[in-house]
Amino acid sequence: MAAKANFETPAFRPYPVIPILKPGAMKGNGPFVAKPPMQEALGFPGELIDNWHDVAIEKMGELLKKYRSLRVYLDACVKCGACTDKCHYMIGTFDPKNMPVARQDLLRQVYRRYFTLAGKWFPKLVGAKDLTREVLDDWYNYFHQCSQCRRCSVFCPYGIDTADISMAAREILDSVGKGQKYCNEIIAKVYKIGNNLGLPEPALRDTLEGLEEDIKDETGVDVRLPVDEEGAEVLVITPSADFFAEPHIDGLIGYAKVFHQAGISWTLSSSASEAANFSMFIGSYENMRRVALRIREAAINLKVKRIIFGECGHAWRVAYSFLNTLVGPFDFLDQRYPIPQHICEFTYDLIQKGALKLDKSANDHRRVTFHDSCNVARASRMGDMPGGQFIIPREVIKASCNHFYDMPADTIHDQTYCCGGGGGLLTDDLMELRVKGALPRMEALKHVVDNYGVTHMAAICAICKTQFAKVLPYYGFEMDQIISVHQLVSDAIVLSVDEI
């Protein structure tokens, strides 16, 4: 089944020139379509409805009214071409429809036909097109070849937010009953069980107890990973992959050790046992709000004073940029701390205060680079300084190890390349896209591996970590070369035994 690759991994390019285009290279049916129960759990029609055409146009009109930005983005493009070679999927797949402008135009052509005067009267002159079944299928296929990473937006002279356009397209598709299985199945699971993984509370408790034992065996210290502890100072909201996958789980152990050492009480929540909010990927405000509401409720029920988010890229975008307007106000939390706070900010503050003892030599067997995750890099911030989202994770790494090297400047910070699996594309049925889209990041990694002997790439996003663990071997690396930032902290931190 899925075990074998039936595509070629792109070769490293001697020079990163624009590839020779292959029209239709990624034409196809797109990822698996959501089943009716998954759709209905989110309030969408179970399957493609008969009057999809009219409903889609009506939905587009509704979105244009609701989000003035969308109309501006659809109107403003002058086809300057600045974005064309900035997309990792275009670079890896050579498909011209993966040029951000061309992908956007799939939606823009229909917008022009139905919502602009010129398009209504002279469609051919202005590139306007009727919404046909073929166009709808193209939407489904190509808007699931955009990871909403917004790298192209950085280079757009008009600042067109491509992710917003992809989100709008997916929202229209959902509204006519053609949703994506991966995202919608997961959101339905969050409603039913509390997290993306479908990890029930007893399993969560069992896993955490096991981790406490592991830490005890390794360090001799009782470090706790508490669940539902009312009255704890801090509620930690982290991706459920942190309870399940490698290398994520080592990051979770790192958070626990930091809290232990800082002497600050904390708890996880069994009902909000997930930081991720995939509703953002499908552009659904209603679902995004419903998923975010769990966090507010957990914070109130557990009577915490602070909320801290674990290593999860898009969750941090939702948390930092939207949480307050989605489900605020958070006037019941301690106003002296950022609401919410990122685990890297928390650890960084402790390091600045000298509250953590870190033995960098514990990581001397590693030479480390850092992958900026797109939603952290381009859609949020950390700390109280401009660029804090770039500086703080790097400072945490540098405080934990002696050997740190950045990848080339045009592949990091706000110009970072997506891992290739973001935006709801981290699914096995898109493996070809994921491998090909990882090319620019893999080239940047190879650069620091060849020039500085880098052995590990650290990240602060569950999607990035899983994606790299999967695609690194396709490019001749080892799957365990991707690690959590807090894994470095975990290995360097010097624990003191509780005083009794």
Added chain:
Amino acid sequence: MAIEVNGKTIDTDEEGYLTNLADWNEDVAKVLSGQDELELTENHWEVITFLREYYDEYQIAPAVRVLTKAIGKKLGPEKGNSKYLYELFPYGPAKQACRFAGLPKPTGCV
């Protein structure tokens, strides 16, 4: 999609996971692993059996860490690591082994 096992038709989803978990038996596992051109050895069965037991208790597959630890305890420290599990199940112990064991696919960022 469906598979044929001993003359019986058994439904799977588009990713090859059993639609109805109760349809599972050892012959089903053999057919599913055959799709990946993988022959199940005693070592594979040890993992599959553990997965099914864990699932019975918790309604979810174990975390990779829980799995490696349990295998290590039961079968010796040389087997208690993810490298060993990936050698057995090249597509990943969580997803591939779950499929052979008749369990649902773990979803999310994993």
